[in-house]
Amino acid sequence: xxxxxxxxxxxxxxxxxxxxxxxxxxxxxxxxxxxxxxxxxxxxxxxxxxxxxxxxxxxxxxxxxxxxxxxxxxxxxxxxxxxxxxxxxxxxxxxxxxxxxxxxxxxxxxxxxxxxxxxxxxxxxxxxxxxxxxxxxxxxxxxxxxxxxxxxxxxxxxxxxxxxxxxxxxxxxxxxxxxxxxxxxxxxxxxxxxxxxxxxxxxxxxxxxxxxxxxxxxxxxxxxxxxxxxxxxxxxxxxxxxxxxxxxxxxxxxxxxxxxxxxxxxxxxxxxxxxxxxxxxxxxxxxxxxxxxxxxxxxxxxxxxx
Amino acid sequence: xxxxxxxxxxxxxxxxxxxxxxxxxxxxxxxxxxxxxxxxxxxxxxxxxxxxxxxxxxxxxxxxxxxxxxxxxxxxxxxxxxxxxxxxxxxxxxxxxxxxxxxxxxxxxxxxxxxxxxxxxxxxxxxxxxxxxxxxxxxxxxxxxxxxxxxxxxxxxxxxxxxxxxxxxxxxxxxxxxxxxxxxxxxxxxxxxxxxxxxxxxxxxxxxxxxxxxxxxxxxxxxxxxxxxxxxxxxxxxxxxxxxxxxxxxxxxxxxxxxxxxxxxxxxxxxxxxxxxxxxxxxxxxxxxxxxxxxxxxxxxxxxxxxxxxxxxxxxxxxxxxxxxxxxxxxxxxxxxxxxxxxx
Amino acid sequence: xxxxxxxxxxxxxxxxxxxxxxxxxxxxxxxxxxxxxxxxxxxxxxxxxxxxxxxxxxxxxxxxxxxxxxxxxxxxxxxxxxxxxxxxxxxxxxxxxxxxxxxxxxxxxxxxxxxxxxxxxxxxxxxxxxxxxxxxxxxxxxxxxxxxxxxxxxxxxxxxxxxxxxxxxxxxxxxxxxxxxxxxxxxxxxxxxxxxxxxxxxxxxxxxxxxxxxxxxxxxxxxxxxxxxxxxxxxxxxxxxxxxxxxxxxxxxxxxxxxxxxxxxxxxxxxxxxxxxxxxxxxxxxxxxxxxx
Numbered sequence: 001x002x003x004x005x006x007x008x009x010x011x012x013x014x015x016x017x018x019x020x021x022x023x024x025x026x027x028x029x030x031x032x033x034x035x036x037x038x039x040x041x042x043x044x045x046x047x048x049x050x051x052x053x054x055x056x057x058x059x060x061x062x063x064x065x066x067x068x069x070x071x072x073x074x075x076x077x078x079x080x081x082x083x084x085x086x087x088x089x090x091x092x093x094x095x096x097x098x099x100x101x102x103x104x105x106x107x108x109x110x111x112x113x114x115x116x117x118x119x120x121x122x123x124x125x126x127x128x129x130x131x132x133x134x135x136x137x138x139x140x141x142x143x144x145x146x147x148x149x150x151x152x153x154x155x156x157x158x159x160x161x162x163x164x165x166x167x168x169x170x171x172x173x174x175x176x177x178x179x180x181x182x183x184x185x186x187x188x189x190x191x192x193x194x195x196x197x198x199x200x201x202x203x204x205x206x207x208x209x210x211x212x213x214x215x216x217x218x219x220x221x222x223x224x225x226x227x228x229x230x231x232x233x234x235x236x237x238x239x240x241x242x243x244x245x246x247x248x249x250x251x252x253x254x255x256x257x258x259x260x261x262x263x264x265x266x267x268x269x270x271x272x273x274x275x276x277x278x279x280x281x282x283x284x285x286x287x288x289x290x291x292x293x294x295x296x297x298x299x300x301x302x303x304x305x306x
Numbered sequence: 307x308x309x310x311x312x313x314x315x316x317x318x319x320x321x322x323x324x325x326x327x328x329x330x331x332x333x334x335x336x337x338x339x340x341x342x343x344x345x346x347x348x349x350x351x352x353x354x355x356x357x358x359x360x361x362x363x364x365x366x367x368x369x370x371x372x373x374x375x376x377x378x379x380x381x382x383x384x385x386x387x388x389x390x391x392x393x394x395x396x397x398x399x400x401x402x403x404x405x406x407x408x409x410x411x412x413x414x415x416x417x418x419x420x421x422x423x424x425x426x427x428x429x430x431x432x433x434x435x436x437x438x439x440x441x442x443x444x445x446x447x448x449x450x451x452x453x454x455x456x457x458x459x460x461x462x463x464x465x466x467x468x469x470x471x472x473x474x475x476x477x478x479x480x481x482x483x484x485x486x487x488x489x490x491x492x493x494x495x496x497x498x499x500x501x502x503x504x505x506x507x508x509x510x511x512x513x514x515x516x517x518x519x520x521x522x523x524x525x526x527x528x529x530x531x532x533x534x535x536x537x538x539x540x541x542x543x544x545x546x547x548x549x550x551x552x553x554x555x556x557x558x559x560x561x562x563x564x565x566x567x568x569x570x571x572x573x574x575x576x577x578x579x580x581x582x583x584x585x586x587x588x589x590x591x592x593x594x595x596x597x598x599x600x601x602x603x604x605x606x607x608x609x610x611x612x613x614x615x616x617x618x619x620x621x622x623x624x625x626x627x628x629x630x631x632x633x634x635x636x637x638x639x640x641x642x643x644x645x646x647x648x649x650x
Numbered sequence: 651x652x653x654x655x656x657x658x659x660x661x662x663x664x665x666x667x668x669x670x671x672x673x674x675x676x677x678x679x680x681x682x683x684x685x686x687x688x689x690x691x692x693x694x695x696x697x698x699x700x701x702x703x704x705x706x707x708x709x710x711x712x713x714x715x716x717x718x719x720x721x722x723x724x725x726x727x728x729x730x731x732x733x734x735x736x737x738x739x740x741x742x743x744x745x746x747x748x749x750x751x752x753x754x755x756x757x758x759x760x761x762x763x764x765x766x767x768x769x770x771x772x773x774x775x776x777x778x779x780x781x782x783x784x785x786x787x788x789x790x791x792x793x794x795x796x797x798x799x800x801x802x803x804x805x806x807x808x809x810x811x812x813x814x815x816x817x818x819x820x821x822x823x824x825x826x827x828x829x830x831x832x833x834x835x836x837x838x839x840x841x842x843x844x845x846x847x848x849x850x851x852x853x854x855x856x857x858x859x860x861x862x863x864x865x866x867x868x869x870x871x872x873x874x875x876x877x878x879x880x881x882x883x884x885x886x887x888x889x890x891x892x893x894x895x896x897x898x899x900x901x902x903x904x905x906x907x908x909x910x911x912x913x914x915x916x917x918x919x920x921x922x923x924x925x926x927x928x929x930x931x932x933x934x935x936x937x938x939x940x941x942x943x
Contacts, residue, residue: 014777015780015781015784018777018778018780018781019781019784019785022778022781022782022785023793026793026794026797027797136923136926136927137923139869139922139926140869140919140922140923140926141915141919141922142873142876142877142915142918142919142922144877144880144896145896145911145915145918145919148896148899148900148903148911148915149911149912149915151903151904152903152906152908152911152912155904156903156904156905156906157906163904239786240786243786243788243789244786244788246788246789246792246877246881247788247877247880247881250880250881251900261789261792262881264796265792265795265796265881265882265883266882270796273792273793273796274793276789277785277789277790277792277793280785280786280789281784281785281786281789284784284785284786285784288784
């Protein structure tokens with residue numbers, strides 16, 4: 001187990017390194033870094049000063065070195081608009097995004113897994129057909145459109161739910177639903193196919209041969225095994241959710257990281273944007289690592305993987 | 307067929323029907339056989355001959371596309387085909403048990419050995435967790451697994467192949483069934499382990515008075531373990547009877563070809579005798595005898611008309627025109643192909 | 651070196667096509683959108699960028715206050731919604747298809763090279779792919795758009811740059827399994843150069859998966875473009891893009907001007923849905939192994 005963890009940790013570190021390198025290079029190579037880093041409407045002297053500050057006249061690898069040094073010490077830039085360090089802003093907004101993602105994930109699993117199991121156990125029947133339709137719709141409707149339509153219905157026409165902000169539990173319902181809908185469909189699809197695979201496996205066959213009641217076969221033998229790929233996907237999706245939530249957060253003015261990113265672009269606050277991208281990517285790497293470890297805990301076979 | 311047999315199949319047929327009803331595959335075609343308590347029956351055949359389908363038919367655990375279209379399956383005189391699903395479920399595992407071919411795939415990787423061995427006991431005998439697990443440890447001891455107290459808490463991937471197969475065997479006998487069906491139980495084992503495992507099965511059989519049905523393509527195992535043999539080809543039983551008699555003088559050319567294809571020691575110049583050709587497409591069987599296209603002794607009649615069951619000897623049946631009474635003078639084929647060609 | 655005859659011994663799945671369960675409606679819808687995109691100039695009743703403030707926020711014809719002059723109503727600048735939807739189709743089609751092709755070509759080539767040549771080339775490409783995949787697509791696209799500035803051309807390049815990794819992954823794993831197959835070994839033994847093998851033998855057989863992935867990616871790309879436009883970093887105004895219409899439509903949402911929101915989104919949904927259905931059908935026909943996607 002320890003070897004496994006160490007190895008995965010190594011990969012994670014490598015990925016973080018490559019991530020920062022990529023972002024660093026992209027900025028340096030494709031645009032004029034000074035213009036980006038400067039406030040909109042900066043004068044020539046200000047630009048020159050920024051160039052000096054960033055060390056843009058120095059060799060690339062020295063620049064990268066200071067970039068990395070900053071990254072590792074938590075200095076991810078300074079936002080113009082808010083006049084605050086990016087890291088602080090990120091940290092302040094992160095809990096909101098996490099909350100939204102958690103509720104949306106819970107929703108997607110609560111809807112996705114049971115409907116997937118139902119579709120698999122009743123494969124070929126009306127239930128399965130309904131499930132397929134649900135999956136298709138979910139995967140095809142853009143989340144922000146769902147959000148907008150929901151606002152139309154529940155805020156404008158019915159007046160039941162608030163359309164923006166994050167004050168009360170009521171505020172989280174619509175954004176979570178809009179965000180989670182796509183993933184509910186994805187989870188349902190995966191649960192269904194995973195369940196079908198498992199139901200056709202040799203150990204399920206043996207379980208039936210043992211004379212176990214079908215309910216026990218499904219609930220005990222099939223369920224846990226079928227869930228493994230779904231959990232993996234859910235873990236990866238959680239982080240994707242946080243990052244894809246940009247549009248949903250914008251629609252609902254939900255004060256999370258996505259909204260922060262939107263503000264960054266709207267106000268041409270490049271350091272903010274760059275910082276968020278760096279942090280977002282790093283978060284994915286870290287979460288992937290944790291998911292891998294969790295996977296090993298759940299499935300005893302993985303631990304032996306050298 | 308003997309009366310008072312433990313299991314008796316009378317002209318059982320299982321067909322696979324494609325979803326649009328266009329293709330019908332006769333996986334099991336009018337099969338009749340019987341097994342007594344304490345007896346070991348070997349079912350032999352190539353892949354696709356229908357042996358595994360036959361086993362699943364007996365257990366009535368066929369996939370949705372398959373239907374048992376005719377016949378009777380009598381267990382202690384009761385017809386299994388008439389039983390409602392709930393009752394059949396109680397029979398599975400408790401009165402008839404089955405072991406599958408690949409022990410690694412048959413065991414659920416996420417549950418402990420103890421859990422999986424104790425499970426049928428808890429379901430069929432309503433045992434408590436403690437007593438079921440105690441029995442599980444005893445069973446592991448009975449199948450010669452060392453330190454069962456530790457093993458019950460381990461997972462399938464922590465065991466060797468031989469141990470896994472024993473565990474599957476333990477699961478099989480856990481509720482003391484009358485009949486155990488073993489589908490190619492040694493195919494995935496090393497040769498050295500095979501012999502040990504077979505001995506174990508024989509011991510268990512003697513200790514519990516089990517009837518065994520052995521499904522295999524390995525005639526050596528049949529010779530060692532079985533009292534009776536049934537040879538299957540294209541879903542039909544083409545020869546059936548006591549092992550000794552059939553090995554000495556097979557009535558069906560397919561049986562003879564199988565026996566010939568076993569390499570013999572001490573004969574360095576001998577070429578391996580394979581059977582030419584391929585088994586027939588199950589959805590499109592040839593007219594007449596299914597083996598005729600590959601048969602060295604086929605008559606014109608064989609290609610046109612399928613032979614009925616005949617009895618070339620005591621307790622023996624065969625489906626071959628060469629074995630029917632009007633051609634009985636060539637019924638007993640000599641074991642040596644040279645003599646055979648001298649005869650014809 | 652003519653190895654054609656022996657090498658492409660894999661069963662040609664195209665030959666086994668049965669058009670029985672072809673999804674007609676999705677094909678018609680997608681075809682319709684394509685048609686509208688091509689003939690927008692003739693089909694559109696008004697100029698999509700010309701508006702009259704006098705006519706702002708008119709509802710569609712079937713609602714009180716609507717007229718046949720503007721069948722689907724007008725937006726906050728008085729521009730005809732139907733015309734904007736029609737021209738928006740052109741944007742979605744152009745950006746969508748082009749980005750898919752760009753990503754597809756880039757990803758397939760890199761996937762083949764990476765999978766076939768192996769060793770350090772493979773490692774390098776794979777590490778880059780992993781890193782790319784660690785960045786969530788939308789965030790990455792926004793980041794790139796922030797650097798280079800939004801324009802229709804840039805969006806295509808950005809989306810291509812973001813999504814090529816999906817292809818590379820799939821193609822590479824196919825190539826890896828193909829390397830062990832007979833026909834590749836035959837070609838090597840016969841003395842074909844690495845590049846010939848990759849071009850002549852591996853590429854045609856990988857094309858199946860690439861095409862299926864392409865249809866599935868079309869939906870993803872269209873939504874991505876719409877999202878970018880919605881956020882203001884996509885196709886820049888005043889060019890009508892469906893995502894942009896949604897963003898504008900938000901202005902009228904709280905007062906109930908539903909047609910500015912529902913209609914563009916419906917178009918997006920129909921296009922994505924059709925692409926997904928066609929992609930599913932194509933995948934089932936060509937390569938059921940891709941079911942994992």
